[in-house]
Amino acid sequence: MKIMQTFLVLAFTIASHAVQASNDVEEGGRLYKTYCSACHGTEGGMDMSKRVAPPIVAVRMHYIGSYPDKTSFVAAVTSWVEVRDASKTLMPGAIRKFNIMPPVSVAREDLQKIAAYIYQGEIDKPAGFDEHVEQQHGNNRMNDGM
Ligand code: HEC
Numbered sequence: 335m336k337i338m339q340t341f342l343v344l345a346f347t348i349a350s351h352a353v354q355a356s357n358d359v360e361e362g363g364r365l366y367k368t369y370c371s372a373c374h375g376t377e378g379g380m381d382m383s384k385r386v387a388p389p390i391v392a393v394r395m396h397y398i399g400s401y402p403d404k405t406s407f408v409a410a411v412t413s414w415v416e417v418r419d420a421s422k423t424l425m426p427g428a429i430r431k432f433n434i435m436p437p438v439s440v441a442r443e444d445l446q447k448i449a450a451y452i453y454q455g456e457i458d459k460p461a462g463f464d465e466h467v468e469q470q471h472g473n474n475r476m477n478d479g480m
Pocket residue numbers: 366369370371372373374386387388393411414415418422423424425426428429432433434435436438440448449
């Protein structure tokens with residue numbers, strides 16, 4: 335009986351953590367639309383001369399490359415938005431192309447949800463993105479603003 339109780343408590347705890355995490359990602363998606371998608375969305379597609387910022391899927395690619403686990407990814411994205419500093423950029427080509435990201439004021443708690451969404455949510459991807467990455471084979475990505 336005791337074992338059963340322990341098991342149930344454990345199962346419930348794990349399940350509620352999972353629900354919490356997926357709620358955060360969902361809310362992060364809504365917050366992303368409010369605070370980030372005007373610049374990082376699909377507007378302008380893959381034509382960098384028509385865009386004001388790299389597509390968010392390109393940002394995810396660069397950040398996952400350096401921060402593969404969720405905790406460090408969320409910390410890095412949160413820290414970037416709080417203090418944009420060219421010395422810690424992972425996208426120097428994007429800074430050359432678009433200039434450094436302007437300040438965007440978002441509460442830390444909300445930023446963490448946005449970052450969780452960018453890490454694991456169904457994020458914006460302009461048509462042609464995959465083909466572009468395929469073509470570049472990673473060669474010039476740092477130079478074309480992505
Ligand atoms: C007003 C336009 C604008 C908005 C709004 C905006 N960004 Fe950006 N962001 C940029 C530009 C331009 C760059 C590319 C230059 C750079 O890296 O600083 C960028 C780059 C980034 C990078 C990569 C930074 C690097 O150089 O390593 C991250 C991460 C990022 N944005 C996250 C966000 C998040 C999260 C939000 C929403 C809370 C957001 N941005 C909102 C314009 C914007």
